[in-house]
Amino acid sequence: MTQGEAIRGQDDAYLNIDHITKVYSTPTGSVRALEETTIKQRPGEFLSIVGPSGCGKSTLLMIAAGLSAPSTGAVIAGGKTITAPRTDIGIVFQSHVLLEWRTVLGNVMLQAEAHKIEKSEGERRARALLKSVGLEGFEDKYPHELSGGMRQRVSICRALVHEPKHLLMDEPFGALDALTRDQMILDMQKICRERAMSVLLITHSVSEAVFLSDRVIVMTPRPGKIDRVLEIDLPRPRRLIDRESPEFNRYNREILEMFLARGVLRE
Template sequence: MLRAHEPIAGAPATTGAIEVRRVTKLFASRNGSAGVEALRDVDVDIRPGQFVAFVGPSGCGKSTLLKLIGGLLDPTAGRITVGGSEVAGPRRDIGVMFQAPVLFPWRTVLENVLLPIEVFGLERRAATEKARQILNLVGLAGRERAYPRELSGGMQQRAALSRVLVIDPPIILMDEPFGALDEFTRERMNLEILRIWQEGRQTIVFVTHSIAEAVFLADRVVVMGTAPGRVLAVIDVPLPRPRSIDLMKSPEFAATVFEVREYLGVAR
């Protein structure tokens, strides 16, 4: 059986390491007033296969940083390399999942999942089989021919996730992917992500507003501050793997959550 992490023929082999070096991002204003310094001097190192979560207040530049790593924006200063080469635009070895599931309403679930196959001009037949396997994996078997409007929000997110997994990127960037889901669905999706990561050992960069979610999922939590957006702290999560929901009851979990909270200045 094909698994989510088995490469499609021709998939690039990269190590999945991410290096962000002294990255600054300024957004110029349109009317001549001072622009926004979304990020200042950000340094981040992410090792291949690591699961790293980013937390921080609204506007601290999390989405901006993710877009820079994904090659959807250019840094004003500094340098970002992924798998040893400088990021200069969207790439096949980097899959991006946004907060809102960006699905095309006129395409079925399967056709949406196959979109990157078309974009990158990959062989469609093997990919279709793989897409079906992945939809099965994320619990969307039987919904291949449904249209996005016929799916719940959680199902749409799972379709968006399938679209990332179909090209098997060694690096997956996720911007608050489950922020709009109810607590239970979100928990299920978190376990799903951990299972996929456990199997495929992708490098995952995961932005969230939930400290508990960050600690539950990640090897390291990067805490960011605002005005200008910058890294305040990097916290290693000392929790064993594989992780189950029960882990959230442990004193180690609570202690790590509290440590992150303190850096965010919301403790006490």
């Protein structure tokens, strides 16, 4: 599927990244991080972006979040042009960025406080989220008392406590061991099933993108642009064993063949 085919007929998109580019100025000259890129994300859609290091994936997410301005083009979310950091989102980075002097519950409550949610309601939401990711009973622990996977679960709960319409994630599972990563992927699938929100995931993992997504955008090497968009037509909920199915492996193979064709991978 081409980029044009992927966005046609999606005028009801919650997120519209409209013909954006990004050029950075450096002491040695300009660096073009993103070629002209257009993405429309449907309400409630799980959309992943995969591509090689340096292709502009994280830059794209920062622009979508309103944390970085595009050089040209515009970002529209919920019908509004984004010109400042967005308040309708939750955002999760590869590093958990927890405050070491705050408890687990206190870290999750940061977003509730920032959004001026009444304290008892904020705590109710925070405790329910922590329970949903297996952290009930850890509310009074501090970050240094948790494993890496547990800390990342806390950061996801913090991103969700204000019930955002849009969740943005930049390699949130990249630093985790394989078993913890698998559990986090299952947790993420469950969380997304329970909430009517759009999710934009940046990842290097082809398997992770296919497992979680409704669509996967594949990007070229820098300057990044959209190579292909794949609709992932697999039933939900998905199980880890489904990664062994012929259908799942067909999507994996199609993306890997794109990387081979572009020289991102070499055999």
